Amino acid sequence: MAGPGLGSTVRREVAAWGRDPWQLALVSWLPLVLFAMLWWIFSAGIVTDIEVSVVDLDGSRLSRSLIRALDATPALRVAHHPGSVLEGRRALSNAETGALIVIPYDFQARVTEGLKPEVTAFYNGQFILVGKAIKAALVQAQGTVAATVDGARVLAKGVPIPGAAGLAAPLVPQITPLHNVSMNSALFLVPAILPALWQVIMIVGMINAIGRELREGTWNAWLAAGPFRAWAGKMLPYVAAYWTLGALTLVFYRVLGWPVRGSWTILLGAMALAAVATAVMAGALYVAVRDIPRALSLAAAYTAPSFAFLGITFPTNNMPAAARLWRELIPVCHSMDVQVLEMSRAAPLAAAAPHLGALLVFLGVLPLVLLRLTPLPEEEPR
Amino acid sequence: MIRFLELVRKEARAILTDPVIMLTVLGGVVFYSFLYPLPYSGQVPREQPVGVVDLDGSVLSRQLTRWIDATPELQVCARPGSIGEAEALVTRHELAGFVVIRENFRRDLLLGRPVHLAVAGDATFFLVYGAVAEGAATAAGTLGAQIKVGRLLASGQEIRLAARRWTSFGLNARPVFNTTLGYVNYVVPAVFLLILQQTLLIGLGVLGGTQNARRLRGERGYWMDHPAWQVLTVRTLIFLGIYAVLFLYSTGFCFEYYGVPRHAAPGELLRLALPFLLAVIGLGTVLGQLLERRDLATQIVLFSSLPLVFTSGFVWPEHLVPAPLLALAALVPSTPAIQAFLRLNQMGADFSQIAPLWTQLWVQAVVYGLLAWWLLRRNARSAAGAVEGETFSHSAR
The missing domain is CATH 3.40.1710.10 (abc type-2 transporter like domain)
Incomplete structure (x- = not known):
């Protein structure tokens, strides 16, 4: 295929960060500030006084x-x-x-x-x-x-x-908490809130990146690389940045004394797959409307309630079928399942595999996205 | 007057024909009102799968197992042969916990020796852990009471007296306000108010951002041709009208639909809603005047949702939130509004008790209103200045 290669599409996207401070914020300081803020809210750890x-x-x-x-x-x-x-x-x-x-x-x-x-x-x-x-x-x-x-x-x-x-007292139950020995509320809530926020930030950052082309009238120039290379080259820096961000949260938990007991490889793999799945869904939402504000409204409807569906506060096995179905559609719910298995307990790969597989299913939407990544007959900045 | 009506018509059209505003305001409130409570519709965790490691295999151990299974919280799904096996099942997330009935369980109970029942629950999930603890305690308590009553009877006590005496005093701990500890009742009231605020902020932010973007491109719009106070008044009245209906929908229809308790009279709720909505409209207008693109409002508001939920005091106690974060949260209308609303409508406080929060909302409404007016005026003037400058340069050329 003619046109620029993957590498130059990646370089083109990273160069755009220099001109777009909001986009740069979305992949750098903004998520860190939000994460730190949420941890700080719960820093007391347990309910006292x-x-x-x-x-x-x-x-x-x-x-x-x-x-x-x-x-x-x-x-x-x-x-x-x-x-x-x-x-x-x-x-x-x-x-x-x-x-x-x-x-x-x-x-x-x-x-x-x-x-x-x-x-x-x-x-x-x-x-x-x-x-x-x-x-x-x-x-x-x-x-x-x-x-x-x-x-x-x-x-x-x-x-x-x-x-x-x-x-x-003839029969005294002695209860042992498994996998969260300190019964720490922060340890229970923060590792669920951060992924929910991670999901929202990822999809917003990616929709901005795709939509910038139409807004600045560079849609056709971007697509000159061909739909797959254009999409992949644009998304790669975001997948890398958000994957790093996800990995940083794990390091952060470790520093706070919440060790990762299971496999880092499985956990990091799940995060990478969740980031890729989100890149597919960001593309799907954008090409459905080809307008950043409208795509963001859809993204808000799609990801804003993620926290409720993660199954940490309220157990997944008590959710009605409709809620479990919606849950399947949110990438971070699957990486959260893996996080639960791997963070506080060392579950074998076999236990994590179905959730990793579910994340791969999102790739099935990619061809539909690529079909809609077509050059416009005439281009005007909007 | 005709000019004023013209302004009303144009403002209403700008709002009602903008697909993003409509999708967020109407679509958002209605969509979330169904989606958000969906995972919680079971209200309390029930029938959590547990295992029983029965190393005794006696009549009493089997009876305890049946009692565990009979609790609403738990369901005995597995009989692992060893503790290690049970732990592996919890690790694989197949069991929520397990109970170990050790050897000589029956013998020690009958001999009057203290018997400890080892219970393990998955504490990754607080509600699940709570269900395991509660279910196991109920089952153990039932068996323990039976044994103790039996002993007292054996020592020659009358049955009624014996049944009462198995502990020196009782504790009747009853949850009030949300008597079933239902999750929908817990989440819906606070989150629905936040949804009203967030969608309203986005609507106003998109409207303002769009008009700013057009102004910065050098276009003139109706909102610059009228005094800022008139634009603000019309904008406030239109959004107040829409959100009065949405407020009634959320706290009336939806509460009824989900069976969420409503202790406050509708008049009192509207009295609380007025400064809340005015404060949000003021804040949203300020936000709109500060943004230079129409897509930024959605993103900023979206990112603020989780921090606002967790600083509003209904999940995590206020006195444990660091003071600087509480101070920041106090600037946002949803914080006092959620606190006042929960006290008034869920907990049956009377209006005089929430007066300080109500005053806080009015202060926000006035401050954000004035700030919004000032920014609208400043932006309209700077545009007028730019246009005049342009005309000047044109004529000079």
Whole structure:
């Protein structure tokens, strides 16, 4: 085929970065700033010091020890002692406190008599992540205090010590978190948010690059290389830049002490394939409308909700079929599956292979894109 | 007056005939209202696959297995022969977790020795991990209670008393506001407000960017032939009209459709929506006046979405977000709007409680409104100056 080769198309694209500061930002500092910002939001790591209020209607030694146990959990801080339940409820409604704990009248007396009184706790379920942390801390504090009381009571009856603990709680589940030992929320959220953002930045950067040709009236000159070489030469610098960016996030996780336990090769391979798949989809969206603003509207509809579909916050196996289908169409969802398998656990290649294969399927769209990369009869800058 | 109506007609046409603005504003709000809640429509994780490593093989271990299977959270899908095998299944993402029932489980329970039940959950996914922990705790609690009641009965206690006494005091921890801890209820209210803001910002940014691009090419447009305050007023009223309808669609129809609780009266919500929409319109007009191309608004707004979601306080507690980021987020209308809206509509706060946030929105509306007016005027004047300069150079030639 006549016309410029792949190498000169690549050089032509990289040279354009010098004239287009926005395009340069999209492949350099802008994603880094956004990534750093998102990490910084979650830099505290775990949910701590949620303010809760306690209405202590008993005012006994036992109720005070329960309050101390609540305050001693890392997640909670007993910060308010409202005079009434109604007052406590108002603070809960205004999100000033995360929970309202009510210790009933005669709490200690009823415990002593073995009447099993109940402590009621209302926690804010609207903020689920925080709510779950509050619930876990409540259960922990109750368990601590109840075990002390039960153990003391059984001992008083003269049962030998090992049996005493057994009588207090016959079957104790001990849960071990696998693959995220510290139960760190940042470790759970950040490695999912960054790929979602990565997906959006990639497709936007690539659509800008393709659309620039029509905007600047250089469409035909670009296509002189032939559709495949024009597309490949233009996309190669972006695939390389965004792949590097993806690799940087892995280095970043490592620096933060979240090691990559599995295979770097598989992970980096998945990222390269996701970048290529995105290059195909960016081309498809652009050639469908041949206008940057309209292609960007489509890209926004397509990739902006990626985070919801990744399956990290809400499990994929509970998504309805339509959501799982949409998920299949987003490249980063597949590289995320590989990331889950390889980052915190060392899954074998066989486990990652179906997801890598799914990314290759996107190449099937490429011929349609190339068919629409045709020179215009007359060209005017627009 | 005729000139003013002319302005209304031209402004409305510029907005309604721009495919990008319409695609974003109408298409975006409606499309996202279906797409965004789609993955979460199951509300809570159910029937997560777990394995039971039964090294005891007794009546009690089989009973525990059945109880685990009976919880809504869990489903026993595998009976791996060893812990290593179970771990491998979790690693391959085939199981969400597993329970190990060790040897002599039944004997130790009957002898009254403390028995620890080893449970492992995949903590890569918090909801899944929570489901495993909750399901295992429920099943263990049920079996434990049964054993303890049995023991107390054996020691000669009355059954009602025995059932009550298996622990010294109980905890009744109840989630309020979102009582089922449903994910749709969690995500939809906040995200829908953000969608309204983002699409509105893009619409105004595209409109402004397009007009700037034309001005920079030396074209004259209707928006330069009228005083800036009139252009701003007309633009505000048109977008306010469109978004009043979209606000009602999102927080009325969609909430009803998804079964999201609505505690606030519609009048109160509209009272909150007014400064919110005005502030967004002001900010969007400012954005439009600063952009010199019609395609930039979509990109900038798109990149801001995730940082705005996570600094608005409903996912990650505000007091844990670094102060400089909170200060930045406080400049954007969605931040106080989401906080006020959730308190008012999801958590049943009364209007006086959210007054500070409402005031913050009004301050934003006034400041961004004035800034928008100033920029519109400046840009129109600079264009007028350029045109005069051109005429001058033409006549000089």
